[in-house]
Amino acid sequence: MRRFTAIILTAGLAAGLLAGCGGAIGSVETSGESQASREDSVIVAMGPTSEPEAGFDPAFGWGAGEHVHEPLIQSTLTVTNPDLTIGYDLATDTSVSEDGLTWTVTIRKDVQFTDGEPLTAGDVAFTYNTVKETSSVNDFTMLDRAEALDDTTVVFHMTRPFSIWPYTMAAVGILPEHAYDSRTYGTNPIGSGRYMLKQWDQGQQVILEANPDYYGEAPKMKQVTILFMEEDAAFLAAQAGQVDVAYTSATYSYQNIDGYELAAYETVDNRGFNLPAVPEGTDEEGRQTGNDFTSDVRVRRAINLGIDRQEMIDHVLNGYGSPAYSVCDQLPWYSEASEVAYDPKEAGKLLDEAGWRMGPDGVREKDGVKASLNLLFSTGDSVRQALVEDFADQMEELGIACTTEGVGWDAAYDRALADPLLWGWGAHTPMELYNIYHTEEKSGSARYSPYGNEAVDAYMDQALASGDLEESYALWQKAQWDGTTGVTQEGDVPWVWLVNIDHLYWVRDGLRVAEQKIHPHGHGWSVVNNVDQWSWEE
Amino acid sequence: MKHRLTFAGKKFIRMGTLLLGVSLVTFLLMNASPLDPLQTNVGETALGSMSREQVENLRAYWGVDTPAAERYLGWLGNALTGDLGESLLYRQPVLAVVGQRLSGSVLLLLTAWLLSGILGLALGVPSGPAGGSCGHRGRQRVGEESAGPCDPWDPSL
Secondary structure (H helix, E strand, O other): OHHHHHHHHHHHHHHHHHHHHHHHHHHHHHHHHHOOOOOOEEEEEEOHHHOOOOOOOHHHOOOOOOOOOOOOOOOOOEEEOOOOOEEEOOEEEEEEOOOOOEEEEEEOOOOEOOOOOEOOHHHHHHHHHHHHHOOOOOOOOOEEEEEEEEOOEEEEEEOOOOOOHHHHHOOOOOOOHHHOOOOOOOOOOOOOOOEEEEEEEOOOEEEEEEOOOOOOOOOOOOEEEEEEOOHHHHHHHHHOOOOOEEEEOHHHOOOOOOOEEEEEEOEOOEEEEEOOOOOOEEOOOOOEEOOOOOOOHHHHHHHHHOOOHHHHHHHHOOOOEEEOOOOOOOOOOOOHHHOOOOOHHHHHHHHHHOOOEEOOOOOEEEOOEEOEEEEEEEOOOHHHHHHHHHHHHHHHHHOOEEEEEEEOHHHHHHHOOOOOEEEEEOOOOOHHHHHHHOEOOOOOOEOOOOOOOHHHHHHHHHHHHOOOHHHHHHHHHHHHEOOOOEOOOOOOOOEEEEEEEOEEEEEEOOEEOOOOOOEOOOOOHHHHOOHHHOEEOO | OHHHHHHHHHHHHHHHHHHHHHHHHHHHHHHHOOOOHHHHHOOHHHHHOOOHHHHHHHHHHOOOOOOHHHHHHHHHHHHHOOOOOEOOOOOOEHHHHHHHHHHHHHHHHHHHHHHHHHHHHHHHHHHOOOOOOOOOHHHHHHOOOOOOOOOOOOOOO
């Protein structure tokens, strides 16, 4: 009897357990797979770092930061066009005062949040004032406060002139003032954008559904599923046909997947070296700065000419990349004077002129000192290491002895003040150009590598203070080269740019991915910026 | 009763000191880590597009310039009163974030525990001495607890 009871009880326990667990696990799998067959839905695999830790809340950096992208769930005042000029989303007009301290933006009247409430200038002002307080990746130090004059006019009171404010506005999704609670908004966002958040299984997937009341062109893709997985898992998922788009890298580009095509999108995701432009010494904090070899501008010019960028792309990136001549190739503020042709002979001549003569062992010498570079790269990134090794080989051909060294990020910033470090940049704003080349008040030198040029500083300050965004592009270009001085080949060349890495994706045959705007640094949500325009071939 | 209270009391004290030790070691390890919180959580490129002022704001937010002792003691003081604070990265109360991760672990734990319990009972009960037809040699081998022959009719014995 006891045994009988025991058996009945355990059977009951087992049945209850299986019923409970089965329910929970089933809901994740079915929602993912059943959508693959629908003609107006798409499944995209992205890296785990693309999942916003703090949720889909613009106040906590959704849409901004490392990887700038359109917030999809919310609307923004402005947008960046495929060529990175400025277009309008919610805004109908933007204007700035003479002194650059007041921006006035008018917005459209016909926008509603997905809960039915209309979007007004009050929501815009609320959003900007809230984001300013949250210590997020959005830099609002140039904004004093935002104010709604009426339902359709917003005024931004700035602390300093900032001509590129439209670029900042393009990354800020508008929050609903009446429905915003910072504790819950991240997991339950209400916006006015093209998509609504249908489901978010943290650590696994996000399901977006098209907003039926969207004020603009109705999205073609009605359902978008984003799966977060590591690169190798994404590759396997593509092989198994479980995803329609999967991010990948040059390592996998040699492979072939039936039914998929490898798509390469242009980026401004660049890699380049800083060349310390001052002689060796120590700064006030006791750190080693400067480099006696690269402090000679002729040496830096020679290095810039002596790089075969196409060879690097072919060998290290398997052809998936483009030569980089600046930190902002192809962007509206790029100066074409940055472009150089590979010329090892001229490079050799410049080094001779600088006094570095070829020695019998193939290494150049000057006053008994051998020409040498200790090249640094951040550990944990095999592509960076491969680029550094390739660069070292090329420099050896010029007669410069190279050593390579992996460093962790904690030490890299300090070490880069004295030795060339391979950096990765690429942003959708000229502020990056500013931060790389402009001197900082406290130190009198540029932020990441010792360098300073008053003319360059002056042009960039003028560009920021300009009242006309279009005109300011010319000033940014002048900062790079104005005919006499600058940071390009004929100028100071304190940084040498190597390549722009293409972003690679496996795309299922039959899926028409809309024209991609130039991707910024890092794989991520950029690829789905215009997912509402994607379609399946009949 | 008093003996039980003392026993329980000692266990709780031990648990308390263990938790304290673990929190201290974890904190020290994180402090010793070469990773810069800004680099890791904000990102190199994001920092590169920010003004120096905003970088300083973020350093204050992430407590980069606050001395380690101050940070630990501040946290400890709050934790002892039950306030585990808000996650800097997830922007949610720490208990909520831990709860989300814990729920997955608890589910696994419970499943494993129940399965082993069911299997154990299902295999053990018939093989035990109170069982009738436990003559099958295989079941007897599995039911290690059974002592001696349990079925006088088993021809194999």
